[in-house]
Amino acid sequence: MSHSAVVDAAELARFRELQQLAYEAAQSVGEGLEPGVTERQAARRIREYLVARGVQDWFHTPFAWFGDRTAFRRFKVPLQFFPTNRRLAEGMPFILDCAPVRDGYVADIGYAGCLGENRVFERLMDDLGAYRQLIVEQVRAGNTLRDIYGAVDALISEQGYDNRHQVYPGRVIAHQVGKVHSRLPTFMVGGFGIRSLQTLFGDLLVERMHHRSPLWADGEISNHPATPGMWAVEPHIGFRGVGVKFEEILVVTTDGDAYWLDDDLPHVRRWSGKVATA
Amino acid sequence: MRTRQITASDGVRLAVQEHGDRTNPTIVAVHGYPDDHVVWDGAVAALAERYHVVTYDVRGAGHSEAPTQRSAYGLDQLECDLAVVVEEVSPYAPVHLLAHDWGSIQAWHAVTGDRMRGRIASFTSVSGPCLDHAGHWFRSRLRRPSPKRLRELVTQLACSGYIGFFQLPLLPELAWRSRLLPRLLGTLERLDPAAAAQPARPSLSDGLRGLALYRANMLARLGGPRERRADIPVQVLAPTGDPFVSPALQTDIARWVPDLRIRRVPGGHWLPRTRPDVVTRCTSELVEDVEHGRQARPLRRARVGGKRPRCADQLVVITGAGSGIGRETALAFAEQGAEIVAADRDQTAAARTAELAGLLGPQATPYAVDVSDGAAMEDFAKHVQTELGVPDVVVNNAGIGVAGPFAETSVEDWQRVIDVNLWGVIHGCRAFAAQMTDRGEGGQIVNVASAAAYLPSRTLSAYATTKSAVLTLSQCLRAELASSGIGVSTVCPGFVHTNITARTRFVGLNDDGQQQRQQAATRMYRRRNFTPDRAAREILRTVETNAALTPITPEATAGLVLSRLTPGLLRAAARADLTPG
Numbered sequence: 001m002s003h004s005a006v007v008d009a010a011e012l013a014r015f016r017e018l019q020q021l022a023y024e025a026a027q028s029v030g031e032g033l034e035p036g037v038t039e040r041q042a043a044r045r046i047r048e049y050l051v052a053r054g055v056q057d058w059f060h061t062p063f064a065w066f067g068d069r070t071a072f073r074r075f076k077v078p079l080q081f082f083p084t085n086r087r088l089a090e091g092m093p094f095i096l097d098c099a100p101v102r103d104g105y106v107a108d109i110g111y112a113g114c115l116g117e118n119r120v121f122e123r124l125m126d127d128l129g130a131y132r133q134l135i136v137e138q139v140r141a142g143n144t145l146r147d148i149y150g151a152v153d154a155l156i157s158e159q160g161y162d163n164r165h166q167v168y169p170g171r172v173i174a175h176q177v178g179k180v181h182s183r184l185p186t187f188m189v190g191g192f193g194i195r196s197l198q199t200l201f202g203d204l205l206v207e208r209m210h211h212r213s214p215l216w217a218d219g220e221i222s223n224h225p226a227t228p229g230m231w232a233v234e235p236h237i238g239f240r241g242v243g244v245k246f247e248e249i250l251v252v253t254t255d256g257d258a259y260w261l262d263d264d265l266p267h268v269r270r271w272s273g274k275v276a277t278a
Numbered sequence: 279m280r281t282r283q284i285t286a287s288d289g290v291r292l293a294v295q296e297h298g299d300r301t302n303p304t305i306v307a308v309h310g311y312p313d314d315h316v317v318w319d320g321a322v323a324a325l326a327e328r329y330h331v332v333t334y335d336v337r338g339a340g341h342s343e344a345p346t347q348r349s350a351y352g353l354d355q356l357e358c359d360l361a362v363v364v365e366e367v368s369p370y371a372p373v374h375l376l377a378h379d380w381g382s383i384q385a386w387h388a389v390t391g392d393r394m395r396g397r398i399a400s401f402t403s404v405s406g407p408c409l410d411h412a413g414h415w416f417r418s419r420l421r422r423p424s425p426k427r428l429r430e431l432v433t434q435l436a437c438s439g440y441i442g443f444f445q446l447p448l449l450p451e452l453a454w455r456s457r458l459l460p461r462l463l464g465t466l467e468r469l470d471p472a473a474a475a476q477p478a479r480p481s482l483s484d485g486l487r488g489l490a491l492y493r494a495n496m497l498a499r500l501g502g503p504r505e506r507r508a509d510i511p512v513q514v515l516a517p518t519g520d521p522f523v524s525p526a527l528q529t530d531i532a533r534w535v536p537d538l539r540i541r542r543v544p545g546g547h548w549l550p551r552t553r554p555d556v557v558t559r560c561t562s563e564l565v566e567d568v569e570h571g572r573q574a575r576p577l578r579r580a581r582v583g584g585k586r587p588r589c590a591d592q593l594v595v596i597t598g599a600g601s602g603i604g605r606e607t608a609l610a611f612a613e614q615g616a617e618i619v620a621a622d623r624d625q626t627a628a629a630r631t632a633e634l635a636g637l638l639g640p641q642a643t644p645y646a647v648d649v650s651d652g653a654a655m656e657d658f659a660k661h662v663q664t665e666l667g668v669p670d671v672v673v674n675n676a677g678i679g680v681a682g683p684f685a686e687t688s689v690e691d692w693q694r695v696i697d698v699n700l701w702g703v704i705h706g707c708r709a710f711a712a713q714m715t716d717r718g719e720g721g722q723i724v725n726v727a728s729a730a731a732y733l734p735s736r737t738l739s740a741y742a743t744t745k746s747a748v749l750t751l752s753q754c755l756r757a758e759l760a761s762s763g764i765g766v767s768t769v770c771p772g773f774v775h776t777n778i779t780a781r782t783r784f785v786g787l788n789d790d791g792q793q794q795r796q797q798a799a800t801r802m803y804r805r806r807n808f809t810p811d812r813a814a815r816e817i818l819r820t821v822e823t824n825a826a827l828t829p830i831t832p833e834a835t836a837g838l839v840l841s842r843l844t845p846g847l848l849r850a851a852a853r854a855d856l857t858p859g
Binding site for chain 2: 119
């Protein structure tokens with residue numbers, strides 16, 4: 001996942017292609033979820049969908065969260081992130097999160113959906129759009145990652161929600177991604193692919209020497225503007241028993257510009273559709 | 279008023295009074311013992327503006343004839359009298375019954391019997407049970423005793439002792455003639471603060487003849503109660519300070535009355551006399567519901583049975599509802615079914631809270647108001663009353679923080695913090711307590727103070743002063759409003775992580791220093807990590823239990839205990855400057 005090399009246009013296209021595939025998997029599995037299906041079954045469907053389309057490895061195994069687990073309620077230990085036998089019921093929100101690796105290219109996406117009607121879910125999804133806008137603007141403005149994290153927190157509190165990405169290990173709202181170069185076998189440890197972990201730990205060491213981090217949180221180490229490269233950004237907001245997120249790649253260029261890798265994604269289409277009809 | 283005589287089935291002539299337009303829905307009001315139709319004068323004056331109101335003197339009372347034999351006072355005969363009156367005054371449309379005390383006992387007999395089926399549209403009962411229900415109630419307390427049920431039983435037996443006395447020969451008559459009993463009744467009536475200084479003296483003849491009511495019915499009905507169901511809409515007004523009929527006896531009747539509403543009204547036994555406005559309003563609400571399907575919120579709230587959220591159909595007003603504890607309190611109440619009025623100085627924030635509350639519960643209303651502006655608060659309270667009704671719960675939550683040395687706290691700083699933290703609460707209490715008292719159905723006021731109210735600190739002289747003033751104000755008001763059934767609670771949060779730290783003014787510092795202190799305080803509160811939703815849960819519990827003082831965080835509780843056990847230690851600790859940063 002080295003981000004040191006600046007990615008060229010051809011490579012960006014490959015990243016975009018895999019991100020499209022991952023969202024396609026999540027959306028197709030999400031729309032097919034029926035009452036009574038478990039988180040484990042949903043996660044397996046995503047895995048099968050992607051493996052059938054050439055995915056060889058994972059940054060992390062597919063996750064599926066149903067009901068109030070979408071808001072990580074009562075999560076105390078990381079093991080609780082793994083899919084359980086919780087069953088989906090009418091009106092329940094869900095989140096599907098997967099990070100496939102194909103030919104060294106990585107995608108890491110999050111897809112929020114709901115089985116049937118849920119007013120809280122719809123409201124949260126509408127409000128989530130503001131974060132996509134806010135984050136890219138603040139990165140372009142050259143603000144530090146820590147300040148952007150604070151700005152996201154301020155918006156969450158203004159909207160009356162709570163910050164759920166703080167439940168992720170390291171409280172991260174984003175992490176860097178890049179091509180995986182590794183000779184290690186494809187093997188999973190604690191839900192993460194060891195090839196990806198090798199790259200991540202390598203990055204952690206290199207970045208630490210520059211007093212930076214490939215993990216974007218609200219600590220002192222994030223007190224710098226975004227490092228050029230690709231960031232998988234995953235703002236996750238919650239209200240009562242419902243949580244929603246998106247996760248997609250933000251490209252930061254060497255001259256400090258930033259843009260989302262792809263705008264043709266399910267949640268973006270939802271928001272642009274709403275704006276168009278408004 | 280039109281008066282006339284109607285002849286009962288056994289030839290007894292009953293004096294009947296009619297008021298209002300005969301084309302309006304008819305309300306028949308039945309008085310109790312030892313009263314006559316005059317007990318309804320206050321309520322009749324108001325009700326007659328919209329309804330055809332009929333009162334009559336029960337046999338043996340007022341201007342009606344008094345048969346001499348005891349058997350003429352049996353409940354079946356009294357039911358028959360009511361039926362004759364209803365037939366005369368409203369031959370075509372069913373009537374709405376309003377009854378008090380013994381009138382209620384008769385009316386219950388009528389609405390649970392067959393004779394008047396289809397002739398009664400609704401029944402509002404004040405301080406009178408169905409004797410058969412009461413018989414079952416006494417028996418069930420004995421059959422399945424529990425500490426609570428036994429306490430209720432003993433309470434009611436103490437209240438009902440006079441009934442046994444009335445069964446004795448001659449002594450009750452003697453008590454009447456010696457004026458002992460009338461004087462006792464006057465004393466009991468004066469226990470209700472709403473009573474007149476000199477309550478109306480019952481007439482000797484009403485008192486003496488009415489004894490037959492007890493002697494002809496009590497033993498038979500209580501000794502051998504039957505299963506009697508009421509199939510019409512019924513509302514029970516149960517005065518909380520009734521010396522004769524305990525609320526438990528009046529209200530534990532849902533198994534016989536499927537369409538039941540119960541309203542506990544602060545007051546004594548003679549509600550029609552002391553609070554005719556409350557009786558009038560409650561009665562009209564039920565009549566309007568039955569006639570036109572307009573169900574007022576208080577009526578919905580009084581509904582018994584069915585699975586309903588804890589705060590269903592309550593109106594809750596919260597100030598400072600745009601963020602922090604205020605917003606979370608609004609959401610917690612909404613989640614339990616309450617209708618929220620979210621007030622905040624920041625219109626956008628108030629609107630956002632109302633929107634979120636509406637996602638969890640009924641539609642909520644935002645309102646932009648600065649609590650320190652007395653006139654604006656008066657307007658706000660009037661607006662709430664006219665648009666939504668009198669609130670059941672008011673949470674005076676808005677507050678700001680000021681910290682720093684006394685000498686550097688300017689007069690403006692003092693004025694601002696006193697205006698918001700103390701005057702804001704005073705304005706909120708003034709505006710809404712008056713509404714609640716007038717409504718006469720109780721309510722709850724929660725004033726959000728702070729642990730600083732009892733924990734002195736060298737850096738919080740201004741803030742802590744306002745908060746301890748709020749605590750004292752609440753405690754005084756609690757004592758004053760108790761007799762109106764309005765509870766006043768103080769909650770003292772402690773370190774709850776809200777945006778108050780980011781907005782606290784640290785006096786004597788430049789802008790950078792301010793910001794640094796604010797950030798440090800915010801970091802400390804965040805590390806403490808006591809979230810405002812937990813504080814909101816405590817506020818809900820405070821409202822439900824009418825607790826006088828609720829410290830919220832553990833450190834607020836510990837501080838409260840220490841302030842009572844070792845005030846000297848806290849005074850010493852107050853010298854430390856604990857401001858972070």
